[in-house]
Amino acid sequence: MLSIKNLHASVEGKEILKGINLEIKAGEVHAIMGPNGSGKSTLSQVLAGNEAFEVTDGEVVMNGENLLELETEERAREGIFLAFQYPVEIPGVSNLQFLRTAVNSMRKHHGEEEMNAAEFMKLAKDVSRQVDLDPAFLKRGVNEGFSGGEKKRNEIMQALLLQPKLAILDETDSGLDIDALKVVADGVNALRSQDRAILMVTHYQRLLNHIVPDYVHVLAGGRIIKSGGRELALELEEKGYGWLGIKDEETADNAAN
Amino acid sequence: MATTDQEVNELIKREYEHGFVTNIESDTFEPGLNEDVIARLSGIKKEPEWMLEWRLKAYRRWLEMDEPDWAHVGYPKIDYNSISYYSAPKRKEDMPQSLDEVDPELLKTYEKLGIPLHEREKLAGVAVDAVFDSVSVATTFKEPLAKAGVIFCSISEAIRDYPELVQKYLGSVVPHGDNFFAGLNSAVFSDGTFVYVPKGVRCPMELSTYFRINAANTGQFERTLIIADEGSYVSYLEGCTAPMRDENQLHAAVVELVALDDAQIKYSTVQNWYPGDEEGKGGIYNFVTKRGACIGKNSKISWTQVETGSAVTWKYPSCILRGDNSVGEFYSVALTHNYQQADTGTKMIHLGKNTRSTIISKGISAGKSSNAYRGLVKFGPGAEGARNFTQCDSLLIGDRCGAHTFPYIESKNKSAIVEHEATTSKVSDEQMFLCRQRGIDPEQAVSMIVNGFCKEVFKELPMEFAVEAGKLLEVSLEGSVG
Numbered sequence: 001m002l003s004i005k006n007l008h009a010s011v012e013g014k015e016i017l018k019g020i021n022l023e024i025k026a027g028e029v030h031a032i033m034g035p036n037g038s039g040k041s042t043l044s045q046v047l048a049g050n051e052a053f054e055v056t057d058g059e060v061v062m063n064g065e066n067l068l069e070l071e072t073e074e075r076a077r078e079g080i081f082l083a084f085q086y087p088v089e090i091p092g093v094s095n096l097q098f099l100r101t102a103v104n105s106m107r108k109h110h111g112e113e114e115m116n117a118a119e120f121m122k123l124a125k126d127v128s129r130q131v132d133l134d135p136a137f138l139k140r141g142v143n144e145g146f147s148g149g150e151k152k153r154n155e156i157m158q159a160l161l162l163q164p165k166l167a168i169l170d171e172t173d174s175g176l177d178i179d180a181l182k183v184v185a186d187g188v189n190a191l192r193s194q195d196r197a198i199l200m201v202t203h204y205q206r207l208l209n210h211i212v213p214d215y216v217h218v219l220a221g222g223r224i225i226k227s228g229g230r231e232l233a234l235e236l237e238e239k240g241y242g243w244l245g246i247k248d249e250e251t252a253d254n255a256a257n
Numbered sequence: 258m259a260t261t262d263q264e265v266n267e268l269i270k271r272e273y274e275h276g277f278v279t280n281i282e283s284d285t286f287e288p289g290l291n292e293d294v295i296a297r298l299s300g301i302k303k304e305p306e307w308m309l310e311w312r313l314k315a316y317r318r319w320l321e322m323d324e325p326d327w328a329h330v331g332y333p334k335i336d337y338n339s340i341s342y343y344s345a346p347k348r349k350e351d352m353p354q355s356l357d358e359v360d361p362e363l364l365k366t367y368e369k370l371g372i373p374l375h376e377r378e379k380l381a382g383v384a385v386d387a388v389f390d391s392v393s394v395a396t397t398f399k400e401p402l403a404k405a406g407v408i409f410c411s412i413s414e415a416i417r418d419y420p421e422l423v424q425k426y427l428g429s430v431v432p433h434g435d436n437f438f439a440g441l442n443s444a445v446f447s448d449g450t451f452v453y454v455p456k457g458v459r460c461p462m463e464l465s466t467y468f469r470i471n472a473a474n475t476g477q478f479e480r481t482l483i484i485a486d487e488g489s490y491v492s493y494l495e496g497c498t499a500p501m502r503d504e505n506q507l508h509a510a511v512v513e514l515v516a517l518d519d520a521q522i523k524y525s526t527v528q529n530w531y532p533g534d535e536e537g538k539g540g541i542y543n544f545v546t547k548r549g550a551c552i553g554k555n556s557k558i559s560w561t562q563v564e565t566g567s568a569v570t571w572k573y574p575s576c577i578l579r580g581d582n583s584v585g586e587f588y589s590v591a592l593t594h595n596y597q598q599a600d601t602g603t604k605m606i607h608l609g610k611n612t613r614s615t616i617i618s619k620g621i622s623a624g625k626s627s628n629a630y631r632g633l634v635k636f637g638p639g640a641e642g643a644r645n646f647t648q649c650d651s652l653l654i655g656d657r658c659g660a661h662t663f664p665y666i667e668s669k670n671k672s673a674i675v676e677h678e679a680t681t682s683k684v685s686d687e688q689m690f691l692c693r694q695r696g697i698d699p700e701q702a703v704s705m706i707v708n709g710f711c712k713e714v715f716k717e718l719p720m721e722f723a724v725e726a727g728k729l730l731e732v733s734l735e736g737s738v739g
Contacts, residue, residue, distance in 0.1 A: 092709030
């Protein structure tokens with residue numbers, strides 16, 4: 001489904017990704033782990049098409065299409081979804097209006113009929129319950145005054161609504177207590193399907209107890225330095241990033257989480 | 258970011274939709290202003306002697322006044338003798354007696370503008386008075402309004418048919434000498450709208466005026482006077498457009514509202530005069546004085562404006578809260594892009610006891626435009642227990658525009674309470690990225706974000722205007738955000 005070859009990207013002239021290679025097939029769940037500053041978030045932003053990052057080399061092909069030539073919104077319509085680490089607020093725009101506009105943009109792109117307000121309301125209510133969000137949230141401004149956990153659940157709700165081909169979850173576990181983590185993980189597990197791939201970016205392994213990945217990759221210094229199965233994550237938890245010769249100030253805190 | 262700025266610029270380039278010129282035979286005065294011109298104007302309108310005297314008095318006063326220069330706008334000096342002070346579509350005979358007699362070309366113009374002037378408006382329930390250049394062309398729904406006792410006609414008719422009301426209230430809120438542009442208007446106003454709602458009557462439909470400047474080198478000076486008698490209610494809407502021309506055109510209107518005891522007036526404007534092209538050439542100078550007087554107790558005047566047009570806007574719809582417990586409201590969205598300049602806001606003058614006012618101002622600046630909020634909240638010595646709440650928000654799009662806030666507060670009463678909140682924000686790259694990542698077009702994203710920003714004001718507009726206002730923002734903003 002997704003093939004990343006020798007991907008280099010920089011921000012403000014500073015190279016962050018220094019040759020990423022990764023193959024993801026439909027139905028697979030991949031986890032990208034790594035210390036802070038390794039380029040994990042940059043990889044997610046670059047795949048989604050954030051123009052703050054410049055791709056300097058390499059290629060990304062999704063279902064035969066050169067992803068790097070597509071605009072951000074075109075990539076989204078082709079099925080790339082990014083669950084943001086820090087979802088931004090849009091004051092005055094209701095969640096419901098925002099989501100319906102998004103869903104209808106996708107539907108229009110795929111030649112499907114747009115949903116009217118009533119149809120969409122029903123769908124959105126069902127999905128919001130799935131991530132344990134009170135449907136009253138739909139009427140509030142996009143992320144306006146949401147707690148950290150609510151924002152993350154809101155992101156997963158959007159993934160469930162938009163049914164992407166590739167869902168990229170950027171540190172979706174950060175800032176969640178254990179109950180919220182469970183809800184978010186259930187939502188992500190509901191997304192798992194034979195024709196969908198999931199790419200999870202995380203600092204910690206605890207999320208992987210709830211969403212069991214097929215593959216784990218360790219990203220450091222802008223490159224994937226080790227790949228393996230689920231057991232790699234467990235090994236990292238036990239031995240820390242230092243085991244791979246990587247410095248990480250935060251590893252020591254991992255145990256606390 | 259470079260890319261997003263480019264997008265913004267492309268978006269902005271959307272053309273002005275109402276820029277067509279109607280080919281219609283007009284009677285237009287030679288440019289120039291003197292007492293003879295005023296007498297001729299008054300003569301054409303078959304005005305009574307007192308009206309001509311009133312105009313001449315205003316004119317003489319105006320000659321002694323200076324054009325205001327304190328606003329945060331800049332424009333070349335206006336030569337008031339290069340403007341024509343009267344232009345009217347030529348009619349085969351006399352005044353049209355019904356819509357059927359109105360020039361079909363003119364009706365077509367209004368149709369193009371999407372104004373419901375014919376049968377359609379019955380569905381909409383809007384009574385329309387359309388002012389084309391200097392004269393009032395047609396007033397619909399006269400009969401059902403007359404049944405309710407509501408007078409809705411052109412100001413010229415009112416001067417002839419209801420001289421007592423006009424003499425009593427014309428200039429009572431905005432006197433001759435109030436300011437330079439109001440003085441000029443008083444001397445040369447050519448037409449406008451008059452509304453009188455009698456005691457205890459709730460006007461059965463929204464009243465509406467549509468203004469259009471068509472002829473070249475003419476100024477438009479309309480005069481609106483609305484009187485809501487005791488316990489009455491009226492909601493009035495006005496819309497404005499003009500063709501695209503390279504020269505600047507002057508629009509200096511005066512609107513006076515009078516609310517007696519327990520009366521309410523709701524006045525809504527969607528102003529979309531031609532803003533000039535993307536280099537800042539042409540466009541309307543919109544120098545307007547709008548003021549309402551809550552002279553009765555428990556009365557209320559509410560201004561809602563959506564200002565997206567004009568090259569230069571100088572406009573401060575205000576309320577004089579004289580009656581005890583009277584209420585003034587000002588809800589404004591002002592959007593500027595390219596080289597547009599707006600200096601707009603309000604004055605809330607609290608004189609009576611327990612008077613209350615609310616100001617919600619939303620300024621949106623894009624391109625190289627400049628957008629200023631200027632507001633005065635004043636409490637007189639008798640304004641016991643009065644209070645004001647002001648909220649001024651500015652939204653910047655791109656990094657070449659400016660937003661300014663000039664709030665003035667004067668209080669001569671210690672019990673008065675003022676609250677003032679102000680924010681400045683930008684349509685951020687993060688917001689745009691979020692929207693686009695969810696598959697939403699950048700244009701649609703910008704318009705959604707801006708509409709969200711304006712929500713508090715839009716909800717004050719009558720339904721059909723709210724829809725129009727939303728669309729107007731979308732059009733005016735095309736290409737403006739990053």
